[in-house]
Amino acid sequence: MILNDLNQVKEKEQAAQKKIVLRCCMAAGCMSSDSKGVKEQLEKAVADAGLQSEVEVRGVGCMKLCCEGPLVAVDPKNELYVRVTAENAPSIIAALKGGKANVEQTDPDAAFFKKQFSIVLANSGVVDPERIESYIAADGYLALHEVLNEMTPKDVVETMVKSGLRGRGGAGFPTGLKWGTVAKSPGAKKYVICNADEGDPGAFMDRSVLESDPHSVLEGMAIAAYAVGADQGYLYVRAEYPLAIARLQLAIKQAKQMGLLGAGIFESPFNFNVDIRIGAGAFVCGEETALMMSVEGKRGTPRPRPPFPAESGLFGCPTLLNNVETFANVPAIYRKGAEWFAAIGTEKSKGTKVFALAGKIKNTGLIEVPMGTPLRTIVEEMGGGAPDGGKIKAVQTGGPSGGCIPSQHLDTPVDYESLGKLGSIMGSGGMIVMDEGTKMVDVARFFMEFCMDESCGKCIPCRAGTVQMHNLLDKILKRKATARDLAKLEELCDMVRNTSLCGLGQTAPNPTMSTLRFFRNEYEELLQPDTFGAGATHPQTVTK
Amino acid sequence: MAAKTLTIDGKQITAEEGETILQAATEAGIKIPTLCHLEGVYDIGACRLCLVEVTGTPKLLPACTLKVAEGMEVSTDTERLRKYRRMTLELLFAERNHVCAVCVANGHCELQTLAYSQGLDHVRYEYTFPKWSVDNTHRLFGMDHNRCILCTRCVRSCWHIEGAGTKNVSGRGGKSRIITDLNQPWGDSESCTECGKCVMSCPTGALFKKGSTVGESVRDRDKLEFIVNAREKKQWNA
Amino acid sequence: MSSNSTPVETPPAKNGTQAGHASGDKRFKILEVHMKKHQFRHDALIEVLHKAQELFGYLEDDLLLFISHKLKLPPSRVYGVATFYHFFTLKPQGQHTCVVCMGTACYVKGADQVVEAVQNELKIKAGETTADNKVSLLTARCIGACGIAPAVVYDGTVTPRQTPASTLEKINQWVKS
Numbered sequence: 001m002i003l004n005d006l007n008q009v010k011e012k013e014q015a016a017q018k019k020i021v022l023r024c025c026m027a028a029g030c031m032s033s034d035s036k037g038v039k040e041q042l043e044k045a046v047a048d049a050g051l052q053s054e055v056e057v058r059g060v061g062c063m064k065l066c067c068e069g070p071l072v073a074v075d076p077k078n079e080l081y082v083r084v085t086a087e088n089a090p091s092i093i094a095a096l097k098g099g100k101a102n103v104e105q106t107d108p109d110a111a112f113f114k115k116q117f118s119i120v121l122a123n124s125g126v127v128d129p130e131r132i133e134s135y136i137a138a139d140g141y142l143a144l145h146e147v148l149n150e151m152t153p154k155d156v157v158e159t160m161v162k163s164g165l166r167g168r169g170g171a172g173f174p175t176g177l178k179w180g181t182v183a184k185s186p187g188a189k190k191y192v193i194c195n196a197d198e199g200d201p202g203a204f205m206d207r208s209v210l211e212s213d214p215h216s217v218l219e220g221m222a223i224a225a226y227a228v229g230a231d232q233g234y235l236y237v238r239a240e241y242p243l244a245i246a247r248l249q250l251a252i253k254q255a256k257q258m259g260l261l262g263a264g265i266f267e268s269p270f271n272f273n274v275d276i277r278i279g280a281g282a283f284v285c286g287e288e289t290a291l292m293m294s295v296e297g298k299r300g301t302p303r304p305r306p307p308f309p310a311e312s313g314l315f316g317c318p319t320l321l322n323n324v325e326t327f328a329n330v331p332a333i334y335r336k337g338a339e340w341f342a343a344i345g346t347e348k349s350k351g352t353k354v355f356a357l358a359g360k361i362k363n364t365g366l367i368e369v370p371m372g373t374p375l376r377t378i379v380e381e382m383g384g385g386a387p388d389g390g391k392i393k394a395v396q397t398g399g400p401s402g403g404c405i406p407s408q409h410l411d412t413p414v415d416y417e418s419l420g421k422l423g424s425i426m427g428s429g430g431m432i433v434m435d436e437g438t439k440m441v442d443v444a445r446f447f448m449e450f451c452m453d454e455s456c457g458k459c460i461p462c463r464a465g466t467v468q469m470h471n472l473l474d475k476i477l478k479r480k481a482t483a484r485d486l487a488k489l490e491e492l493c494d495m496v497r498n499t500s501l502c503g504l505g506q507t508a509p510n511p512t513m514s515t516l517r518f519f520r521n522e523y524e525e526l527l528q529p530d531t532f533g534a535g536a537t538h539p540q541t542v543t544k
Numbered sequence: 545m546a547a548k549t550l551t552i553d554g555k556q557i558t559a560e561e562g563e564t565i566l567q568a569a570t571e572a573g574i575k576i577p578t579l580c581h582l583e584g585v586y587d588i589g590a591c592r593l594c595l596v597e598v599t600g601t602p603k604l605l606p607a608c609t610l611k612v613a614e615g616m617e618v619s620t621d622t623e624r625l626r627k628y629r630r631m632t633l634e635l636l637f638a639e640r641n642h643v644c645a646v647c648v649a650n651g652h653c654e655l656q657t658l659a660y661s662q663g664l665d666h667v668r669y670e671y672t673f674p675k676w677s678v679d680n681t682h683r684l685f686g687m688d689h690n691r692c693i694l695c696t697r698c699v700r701s702c703w704h705i706e707g708a709g710t711k712n713v714s715g716r717g718g719k720s721r722i723i724t725d726l727n728q729p730w731g732d733s734e735s736c737t738e739c740g741k742c743v744m745s746c747p748t749g750a751l752f753k754k755g756s757t758v759g760e761s762v763r764d765r766d767k768l769e770f771i772v773n774a775r776e777k778k779q780w781n782a
Numbered sequence: 783m784s785s786n787s788t789p790v791e792t793p794p795a796k797n798g799t800q801a802g803h804a805s806g807d808k809r810f811k812i813l814e815v816h817m818k819k820h821q822f823r824h825d826a827l828i829e830v831l832h833k834a835q836e837l838f839g840y841l842e843d844d845l846l847l848f849i850s851h852k853l854k855l856p857p858s859r860v861y862g863v864a865t866f867y868h869f870f871t872l873k874p875q876g877q878h879t880c881v882v883c884m885g886t887a888c889y890v891k892g893a894d895q896v897v898e899a900v901q902n903e904l905k906i907k908a909g910e911t912t913a914d915n916k917v918s919l920l921t922a923r924c925i926g927a928c929g930i931a932p933a934v935v936y937d938g939t940v941t942p943r944q945t946p947a948s949t950l951e952k953i954n955q956w957v958k959s
Binding site for chain 3: 710
């Protein structure tokens with residue numbers, strides 16, 4: 001494969017483009033509402049109407065408005081059908097010749113779509129994730145070609161530094177800096193790992209990217225591997241995402257066949273292989289050192305850092321770890337330039353962020369917005385506010401490691417620093433909207449129970465501390481706790497946060513601390529008067 | 545090996561490159577509390593008792609895995625650290641059923657000793673009173689899960705020193721448990737060499753030698769060090 | 783990293799003969815081919831456990847011992863890994879499985895009520911199987927279907943926007959079958 005071949009694939013694909021394209025969402029959300037059946041019936045209806053030469057029915061990835069699925073878009077008519085059933089197919093095809101289909105539509109120019117700015121999701125809902133040609137037609141693998149042929153690994157790292165991209169897994173570590181460290185670490189063998197163990201309950205951005213545009217992640221990983229000097233990559237995907245795994249396997253196979261992965265990519269001396277490792281249901285494996293233990297086939301327990309994976313990671317070799325969204329940003333940065341990317345977003349948070357909008361909100365689905373977009377724009381304009389005229393109470397970001405942002409702070413711009421100041425985190429992108437009916441102490445207990453169940457058990461503060469904090473929250477909810485219990489809870493939050501070994505324990509108190517900060521009254525309302533000696537709060541003496 | 549100069553608790557000390565803060569402090573006569581650390585087996589930084597403050601680093605770091613660096617300023621005994629250490633111990637006492645009065649290790653238990661040294665006289669957290677079993681199937685040794693603090697010293701000595709891999713941890717979180725082979729009764733274990741190193745490593749009364757009185761059940765830690773030195777450094781002086 | 787790049791013959795162990803399994807069950811042979819594909823590498827343990835669960839439905843002791851012998855890993859390691867990851871189950875599941883997603887989005891939209899309804903109907907707790915071995919009720923930490931919350935997975939099929947009533951209807955079909 002050389003540039004010429006790549007262009008030929010692209011031209012051939014473009015030449016085969018039919019006049020009308022029906023894009024049919026084939027991501028997991030819509031598939032659960034039988035979008036596969038819809039696609040089959042649409043194909044049949046096209047054949048019945050003898051329109052095969054003019055109309056293509058294309059299975060595509062996520063079209064973002066998940067709550068209205070299955071979705072079918074018609075190009076170039078700019079129509080978007082919602083809640084399509086297999087029986088609707090003939091009506092949609094009949095309407096192609098004029099007239100109106102007897103199927104509900106939504107406005108593709110509504111704020112939910114118009115306010116989006118797509119980099120990561122640019123191909124999502126457009127290309128066919130199961131055909132590499134479709135990705136190549138959208139300029140796929142051009143960036144990899146340019147990187148391999150015209151840039152030294154050092155240039156590649158420098159471009160990444162200039163772009164200002166920060167890790168999208170949650171902590172926001174500068175990606176260029178990470179690449180530079182791994183590149184400089186001595187070692188003949190290095191690894192690149194893509195963290196696709198999207199464990200935050202309420203987050204599905206990475207799943208959608210993998211299901212909708214797997215090649216962008218593979219291309220990003222290959223560029224990163226060239227930059228740091230790695231020849232082996234691992235994609236660590238959670239077992240709960242079977243469709244994403246299947247599409248990745250297919251994508252890797254197709255890329256290998258075309259010489260875009262494997263030995264001598266683009267006929268250069270650069271080799272890069274990618275293997276999939278399937279997670280098995282452990283949230284802690286999202287933590288990088290635990291993830292590497294799991295790739296090595298062991299119990300996914302984290303270890304203290306330093307040493308950092310960049311120096312000593314997988315099998316003791318220098319290892320670069322980024323998450324799905326981070327890698328998916330990479331090809332666009334090299335195709336369009338670091339300056340272009342750096343111009344998007346805010347001073348310290350560049351580019352866009354994908355959020356999974358869910359919970360008590362009208363429009364649930366995927367949104368990608370420039371960093372710095374106010375929360376209000378996201379939940380009120382794009383999300384359409386709480387359903388049935390309800391009132392939004394808080395927005396939860398960062399899952400079990402994040403916090404609840406109360407409605408009075410909705411004008412906060414989403415960037416790493418602003419969310420941090422409010423005691424929450426950017427996180428990987430889960431955004432759960434809560435309305436007036438949501439009880440914040442219950443939310444705190446929900447997340448604490450999650451952390452308690454997901455604690456690996458290695459370090460004492462996280463293993464035993466989450467149990468005690470959960471019991472205290474439970475006691476408060478059952479109206480059996482006193483002010484002294486609340487003080488104990490707060491003290492434990494501080495201790496577990498500062499003494500736990502890994503990110504899971506260090507952030508486990510966040511949902512509790514943030515709800516205490518903004519909704520303290522909800523806790524206090526549940527407290528009982530403190531009558532020392534009468535309650536179950538006797539100090540227990542160490543038996544001797 | 546280059547020498548590194550650093551400050552621990554205001555005391556200027558020199559340490560060899562590659563040494564941990566715990567080693568450097570011990571050599572300088574500064575005692576840092578530890579529990580999962582065991583001389584001779586690799587460190588995992590799990591118990592969090594040896595956490596120290598390092599100037600310029602916002603996070604607390606475990607002394608047992610932190611390597612010395614030039615110009616480092618370390619504090620091992622601040623008010624904040626003492627408070628966290630007490631809380632960590634309290635959490636351990638509340639986690640399983642530690643009843644010193646009826647324990648084989650009473651009087652030479654590291655958990656008990658640490659609690660005294662940290663000034664812990666009561667536990668403020670509610671005891672969870674979990675139901676754990678005792679495995680008495682082995683002809684020489686016993687395991688009482690009620691007294692286990694999951695430091696994994698037994699697991700590490702079994703894998704690292706003896707090399708048998710008989711012991712491991714099963715489950716996770718608060719449900720973690722030390723197992724023998726395929727979660728079998730210890731007495732049925734095929735791989736156990738009956739070397740007793742796990743018993744020697746246990747800081748509490750969770751692993752014990754059968755038939756010994758409380759007075760006799762002092763751990764023979766020197767034996768462990770002797771074996772490690774013999775196997776790794778080829779030095780046989782006891 | 784330790785790997786056995788050339789698969790050598792495993793000495794006859796009490797639970798496994800040289801090829802496949804003493805029971806003659808073909809699935810052991812398939813599993814062994816899978817292990818060979820991974821060159822019996824120790825780091826393939828989780829991949830092998832996935833395959834084993836796919837073939838047998840759950841991981842019983844005999845199966846774990848077989849894997850331990852073939853990969854030449856201590857049984858304690860195999861058991862430790864199998865119990866660390868919640869995706870692996872060491873007990874047989876019922877004929878039907880109902881997995882209620884308890885991710886945040888599903889939770890705030892009432893997934894807890896769905897679980898409660900099923901628990902009350904079947905008189906079992908989440909994670910358990912009915913006495914007649916017909917239905918297993920499980921909860922998941924988030925299946926990434928937040929856009930269609932609350933989601934329930936019936937025998938592997940993700941179903942959107944469930945309520946206690948719709949779930950009970952489905953469960954009762956199974957119970958009556």
